[in-house]
Amino acid sequence: MANNKDASIKNSAITGAVSQTVNIYGSAVKEHYVSYGGIDNETGKILTKSLKDIAKSKVNPNFKDQNIKQQAGFSAENKYTARQNAKNIINGKTNRTIRTDDLGRVNDPLFDHVEIDSSGNIIADSGLQMKFVGSDAKSALSKLESKEYQKYIDANAKLSVPSDFYNGIKEEAQKKIQNLTEQLKRAQKDGNSQLAKTLESRITKLEKINKNLKDSGITNKEAIEARLNPELSVAKDVLGLAHKAGLQGAKFGAGIGGSVSLIKNVVALVRGEKTATDAATSLVKDTTISAGIGYGTAAIGTALKGAMQNSTSQTMRSLSKTNVAAGIVTGVFEVSKTMTSFVRGDIDGVQCLEQLGEKGTAQIASIMFATAGQIAIPIPVVGAAIGSTIGYALSSACYAELMNSLKEAKLARERRIQIERKCEEISAMMKEFKREMDEYFSNKLKIQLDVFNEVNDEIAVALKNNDINGFINANNTIQESLGYKTQFSSFAEFDKFMSK
Structure with a gap:
């Protein structure tokens, strides 16, 4: 039991340690949930178009590929908006990327995105135009050079392109610049000023394109997937962030679990309870398990926290600001261990209830103390970890006292069972006694009944014949059958007795 409690306290400390990671990455995950559903329930902001809405767009069968693209x-x-905001949240930046459509500037002629500061003010020169055009890098560059896109070049707009085209476009642009530069030299040498001017203009445009080109971080394949299967697309982003959070959690888990295991194994080694090999093996095992717990708590907690933070329920959104998401994951892990022990028969029902209750109340306390600890000790991870540990230890102590009544009830129940068994034995004995008594009295009464029937006939004859002695003899027969001694056997004896 002590080992289980030590493990639970350690897991609670890990929960507190990863709380900050879960909160940060969970907020980042929330951006992807907003992108999919189109509503930021935390701020009340409604997007012009969500991934779910775009996926429902009509497609002309004759121009299917073109429409989809x-x-x-x-x-x-x-997706760019969600990813950029998630990235800023993780990096601790307050700036946010927003689509101009969602600012009320629908179909803005120059920019698809701008950045805003924490006060909602648009940051200068942050305008960006996203262009997912062309079938390859070369054709994409040709599109960007066309007259149709000249306005973006003149506005010095940043041009965001697919990740799988980005390097190719820059290479193609550089090749063209080199080629045009050679042509410019020849034109200048030949004195062809008109051609030289045209070549200079093209080189300038390509240099501006090259300078303002930006990798969107999204491939053409990802964009198509987001259009055709937005659920899968968002799930991949969420899992990606959860994995990154999990790796951070694994570090904390390994650090906490490894430290605790190191102390225990060194003590065991000094006492001679373990060999150096056994201690090292135990240390590696404990550290690995704790790293796994840290990873799972942070990863699953991150996805859960993001969903809670964008929930339509105000209560859920409020809870998302605490460490409840990570606590739920740890709680499920602890409960699963208890239920496994119960199913295997290692513990009985009362012990199962005891452990479930202890872990439940301890987890709640752990969450509360982790939050308080982080406020009291505003050092990342440290305050929350200490708070979680204290919270778990205190709640466990309180719960242990509360469980005494249940244990007493358990003992009382055991005594009651013993008494019931004794009562059953006595009851069986009483039934046997009753059976014997019934049998005895049934036989006895049968004999008496036969005597009564015979004597009644004698009494009837005596009364008919006015035979006093016959009546007395019949009456004496009844008394004798009942065990009484008679005083008179005839009327003469009775008369003598009365004459005295």
Whole structure:
């Protein structure tokens, strides 16, 4: 039992340690949930188009590929917004990326995205135009050079392109610049000023394109997937962030679990309870298990926290600001161990209830103390870890006292069972006694009944014949059958007795 409690306290400390990671990455995950559903329930902001809305867009069968690609561009805009904001949250930046459509500037002629500061003010020169065009890098560059896109070049807009085209476009642009530069030299040498001017203009445009080109972080394949299967697309982003949070959690788990195990194994080694090999093996095992717990708590907690933070329920959104998401994961882990022990028969029902209750109340206390600890000790991880440990230890102590009544009830129940068994034995004995008594009295009464029937006949004859002695003899027969001694056997004896 002590080992289980030590493990639970250690797991609670890990929960507190990963709380900050869960909160940060959970907030980042929330951005992807907003991108999919189109509503930020935390701020009340409603997007013009969500990934779910775009996926429902109509497609002309005659221009299916063209329509899908165009609509995938809108999906890419949403994913870019979510990814950039998630990235800023993780990096501790307060700036946020927002689509101009969601600022009320629908179909802005120059920019698809701008950045805003924490006060909602647009940051200067942050405008960006996203272009998912062309079938490859070369054709994409040709599109960007066309007259149709000249306005973006003139506005010095940043041009965000698919990740799988980005390097190719820059290489193609550089090749063209080199080629045009050679042509410019020849034109200048030949004195062809008109051609030289044209070549200079093209080189300048390509250099601006090259300078303002930005990797969107989204491939063409991802954009198409976001258009055709937004649920899968968002799930991949959420799992990606959860994995990153899990890796951070694994570090904390390994650090806490490894430290605790190191102390225990060194003590065991000094006492001679373990060999050096056994101690080292135990240390590696404990550290690995704790790292796994840290990973799972942070990863699953992150996904859960993001969903809670964008919940339509105010209560759930409020809870998302605490460490409840990570606590739920740890709680489920602890409960699963208890239920496994119960199913295997290692513990009985009362012990199962005891452990479930202890872990439940301890987990709640752990969450509360982790929050308080982080406030009291505003050092990342440290305050929450200490708070969680204290919370778990205190709640466990209180719960242990509360469980005494249940244990007493358990003992009382055991005594009651013993008494019931004794009562059953006595009851069986009483039934046997009753059976014997019934049998005895049934036989006895049968004999008496036969005597009564015979004597009644004698009494009837005596009364008919006025035979006093016959009546007395019949009456004496009844008394004798009942065990009484008679005083008179005839009327003469009775008369003599009365004459005295």
